[in-house]
Amino acid sequence: xxxxxxxFNKAGTLQHFIDLQGLDAEILKRILDTAEGFAGINxxxxxxxxxxxxxxxxxxxxxNSTRTRTAFELAAKRLSADILNVDLVTSSTSKGESLLDxxxxxxxxxxxxxxxxHGDSGAAHFIARHVAPEINIINGGDGxxxxxxxxxxxxxxxxxxxxxxxxxxxxxxGDIKHSRVARSDIAALTTLGAGEVRVVGPKTxxxxxxxxxxxxxxxxxxxxxxxxxxxxxxxxxxxxxTNATVxxxxxxxxxxxxxxxxxxxxxPDALIMHPGPTNRGVEIAGSVADxxxxxxxxxxxxxxxxxxxxxxxxxxxxxxxxAQTRASNETSAAEVTS
Amino acid sequence: xxxxxxxxxxxxxxxxxxxRLSGQSEPQDIVVQHGKFAACDIVETLDRQxxxxxxxxxxxxxxxxxxxxxxxxxxxxxRKGNIASESVxxxxxxxxxxxxxxxxxxAVDSVATVELINHRSDxxxxxxxxxxxxxxxxxxQGEQLSELATLQAAGCPVASQADVPIDSTTVLYSAMEYAxxxxxxxxxxxxxxxLGIDGCAHAGAMATQLxxxxxxxxxxxxxxxxxxxxxxxxxxxxxxxxxxxxRAVKQIHEAKQAGLPITCDVxxxxxxxxxxxxxxxxxxxxxxxxFRSHEDRQALRDGLSTGVIDAICxxxxxxxxxxxxxxxPVTEPGLSAYDWFIPxxxxxxxxxxxxxxxVVEKLSDAPSGILGFSTPEPFAIGSSASFIVLDEQATITxxxxxxLSAGLNNPLTSHDASSLGLAPLKGKVxxxxxxGWLTQFGQDTAx
Numbered sequence: 001x002x003x004x005x006x007x008f009n010k011a012g013t014l015q016h017f018i019d020l021q022g023l024d025a026e027i028l029k030r031i032l033d034t035a036e037g038f039a040g041i042n043x044x045x046x047x048x049x050x051x052x053x054x055x056x057x058x059x060x061x062x063x064n065s066t067r068t069r070t071a072f073e074l075a076a077k078r079l080s081a082d083i084l085n086v087d088l089v090t091s092s093t094s095k096g097e098s099l100l101d102x103x104x105x106x107x108x109x110x111x112x113x114x115x116x117x118h119g120d121s122g123a124a125h126f127i128a129r130h131v132a133p134e135i136n137i138i139n140g141g142d143g144x145x146x147x148x149x150x151x152x153x154x155x156x157x158x159x160x161x162x163x164x165x166x167x168x169x170x171x172x173x174g175d176i177k178h179s180r181v182a183r184s185d186i187a188a189l190t191t192l193g194a195g196e197v198r199v200v201g202p203k204t205x206x207x208x209x210x211x212x213x214x215x216x217x218x219x220x221x222x223x224x225x226x227x228x229x230x231x232x233x234x235x236x237x238x239x240x241x242t243n244a245t246v247x248x249x250x251x252x253x254x255x256x257x258x259x260x261x262x263x264x265x266x267x268p269d270a271l272i273m274h275p276g277p278t279n280r281g282v283e284i285a286g287s288v289a290d291x292x293x294x295x296x297x298x299x300x301x302x303x304x305x306x307x308x309x310x311x312x313x314x315x316x317x318x319x320x321x322x323a324q325t326r327a328s329n330e331t332s333a334a335e336v337t338s
Numbered sequence: 339x340x341x342x343x344x345x346x347x348x349x350x351x352x353x354x355x356x357x358r359l360s361g362q363s364e365p366q367d368i369v370v371q372h373g374k375f376a377a378c379d380i381v382e383t384l385d386r387q388x389x390x391x392x393x394x395x396x397x398x399x400x401x402x403x404x405x406x407x408x409x410x411x412x413x414x415x416x417r418k419g420n421i422a423s424e425s426v427x428x429x430x431x432x433x434x435x436x437x438x439x440x441x442x443x444x445a446v447d448s449v450a451t452v453e454l455i456n457h458r459s460d461x462x463x464x465x466x467x468x469x470x471x472x473x474x475x476x477x478x479q480g481e482q483l484s485e486l487a488t489l490q491a492a493g494c495p496v497a498s499q500a501d502v503p504i505d506s507t508t509v510l511y512s513a514m515e516y517a518x519x520x521x522x523x524x525x526x527x528x529x530x531x532x533l534g535i536d537g538c539a540h541a542g543a544m545a546t547q548l549x550x551x552x553x554x555x556x557x558x559x560x561x562x563x564x565x566x567x568x569x570x571x572x573x574x575x576x577x578x579x580x581x582x583x584x585r586a587v588k589q590i591h592e593a594k595q596a597g598l599p600i601t602c603d604v605x606x607x608x609x610x611x612x613x614x615x616x617x618x619x620x621x622x623x624x625x626x627x628x629f630r631s632h633e634d635r636q637a638l639r640d641g642l643s644t645g646v647i648d649a650i651c652x653x654x655x656x657x658x659x660x661x662x663x664x665x666x667p668v669t670e671p672g673l674s675a676y677d678w679f680i681p682x683x684x685x686x687x688x689x690x691x692x693x694x695x696x697v698v699e700k701l702s703d704a705p706s707g708i709l710g711f712s713t714p715e716p717f718a719i720g721s722s723a724s725f726i727v728l729d730e731q732a733t734i735t736x737x738x739x740x741x742l743s744a745g746l747n748n749p750l751t752s753h754d755a756s757s758l759g760l761a762p763l764k765g766k767v768x769x770x771x772x773x774g775w776l777t778q779f780g781q782d783t784a785x
Binding site: 004122125126142144145180207210212213 | 549550618619665667
């Protein structure tokens with residue numbers, strides 16, 4: 001019924017990394033295991049491995065981002081790739097050039113991998129379907145749909161602290177409706193078999209039929225936090241206050257803000273997570289964000305290892321696929337000449 | 339692909355042999371001379387050279403269908419289609435009369451634009467008659483009323499805002515009062531001007547999974563309530579175009595029971611497709627009026643069976659290739675309906691309680707009544723000949739389908755019918771007589 005998942009190549013391996021929906025637990029675990037190998041690199045004298053030497057990675061950011069772009073840039077550098085930052089926010093697209101035309105121009109720069117961030121849901125899917133076959137796409141966030149490397153670094157952080165997922169109660173708070181991070185976290189957590197994934201927030205921030213994603217909707221934050229092992233906050237955009245989605249940041253904090261008092265309802269060793277940047281006093285109290293249960297900065301650090309894992313895996317799959325194609329071409333050419 | 343013969347000027351006579359008329363069991367011959375139905379025995383007096391015989395022994399003869407909602411894209415948007423291409427495609431889909439939307443560039447808010455459309459439609463040899471709807475407001479901006487009485491006199495049977503929602507309730511009220519002064523029906527789409535206006539998919543599990551901005555059912559029902567309440571006071575005849583949800587069908591049912599002059603139609607694709615089909619960001623299913631849930635689709639099928647829904651339209655929306663080459667939310671919506679219309683139409687009896695004859699009525703008599711057309715007794719000697727010859731058994735595939743519309747944006751060009759829950763596709767118009775022309779489809783061109 002649906003289109004073929006564009007993430008996989010003909011050999012059935014990951015060619016692009018676009019969406020955690022559709023990836024099985026085995027692939028997710030392999031990414032986490034690979035990331036473990038890279039996590040120690042920070043402690044080494046030389047913080048670099050030669051896996052992507054000679055490859056060129058281009059950061060194509062159609063939407064502003066400092067954190068994600070920097071993390072990808074650092075990950076690429078640690079893999080010894082050349083990295084190109086293309087600022088597309090103020091460039092061609094605003095001059096009326098179509099996304100496909102922009103893509104063709106960038107293809108001509110002979111890069112090996114594109115990291116794409118775009119404001120429209122489905123943009124990474126679209127680019128993966130239309131990009132030249134030798135280029136790999138990693139989704140750095142598309143609209144309200146998916147932010148798969150953020151999802152994986154969140155899983156990495158949880159696994160480091162909690163080990164197994166099966167008994168975990170994970171609470172995701174706030175703007176589920178407009179959040180690509182929430183969708184990726186939900187997809188990863190349900191695939192990895194988390195005990196229960198709870199979502200909580202005002203109904204204006206809850207998408208239709210959200211239960212169909214395998215989560216349980218809680219009416220109040222207090223109830224949702226009861227017995228929680230992991231608490232994930234989400235950024236509340238300022239525009240939600242001006243477009244009548246939420247009355248004010250103050251009311252949001254009073255109803256769905258993670259205060260020290262509320263935190264006490266969760267398990268004593270509950271992890272506090274947030275994709276950043278945090279709005280202190282809106283989604284989360286400053287003391288909670290900085291508290292001893294908070295792993296918010298660890299998430300940022302692990303983001304590099306996880307992105308290194310994803311980039312090297314994808315590029316490895318692609319190189320293997322290309323080698324296979326070359327070999328089979330040579331074989332058939334040899335058959336023709338003999 | 340297509341052969342045309344003029345039946346008016348020269349003494350050419352067309353005889354359709356062994357035709358089975360819808361609702362009649364005995365086959366008979368139909369003769370057309372000077373563009374009108376004639377007695378069969380005139381053939382005896384005729385020079386054979388002037389007789390064109392069409393073997394219709396395995397075919398069904400239907401009255402020309404009337405399309406209540408279609409886009410020909412001319413003037414102004416001719417990269418997507420034009421009157422020549424779309425009127426021929428419409429005829430191949432069985433339509434002899436096509437109501438085209440006023441959202442052209444410029445909009446149909448002046449007599450000059452009406453005359454341009456009429457003129458270009460008249461020039462097409464062997465196509466459907468393209469009839470423009472008047473833009474209800476100047477440039478469809480929802481502020482100033484167009485010269486509705488003048489446009490009506492120029493040949494626009496209805497006025498419409500096309501897919502442009504109207505913001506001001508005052509203007510809507512005024513338009514309904516004013517149009518009713520001239521017995522001009524309004525053809526309106528129930529879509530709120532703000533709620534879900536940035537949406538591109540039904541608010542359901544699929545849109546949630548894909549992170550797509552949504553169009554909730556309330557965006558339709560809120561707008562519909564406003565129209566119904568104004569109708570209650572103005573008694574303006576209103577036709578609701580392309581109902582999409584179960585709750586809207588219920589609202590229209592209640593309005594009809596209250597005796598309001600309201601009619602409605604459903605787009606042919608909404609009888610078959612649902613929101614789940616946008617999985618994988620499949621832009622082939624990005625429709626202006628979104629495909630909704632299974633429950634909504636069932637309500638549309640039931641509404642058609644019970645008569646709450648009066649008619650079926652094509653909602654034809656040809657697009658150029660570039661329209662779909664973008665991330666889903668920014669692709670241009672719409673399905674090009676005509677090239678695949680007949681096989682879908684023939685499957686409507688399978689998903690509703692209607693017979694084929696009743697389905698044809700929803701595409702001919704019903705729209706004719708809504709538009710206030712006079713309906714002559716079918717096939718009466720001396721009356722203008724307008725009918726189609728339908729080969730019900732012809733197998734249709736992407737390879738042999740007649741791609742006459744400029745728009746190739748139909749899911750069936752890229753999806754198996756079975757994968758969309760459809761039966762194998764069958765049926766095509768093999769010939770049509772309309773407006774003094776005989777058109778034979780699937781023939782080598784003689785032009």
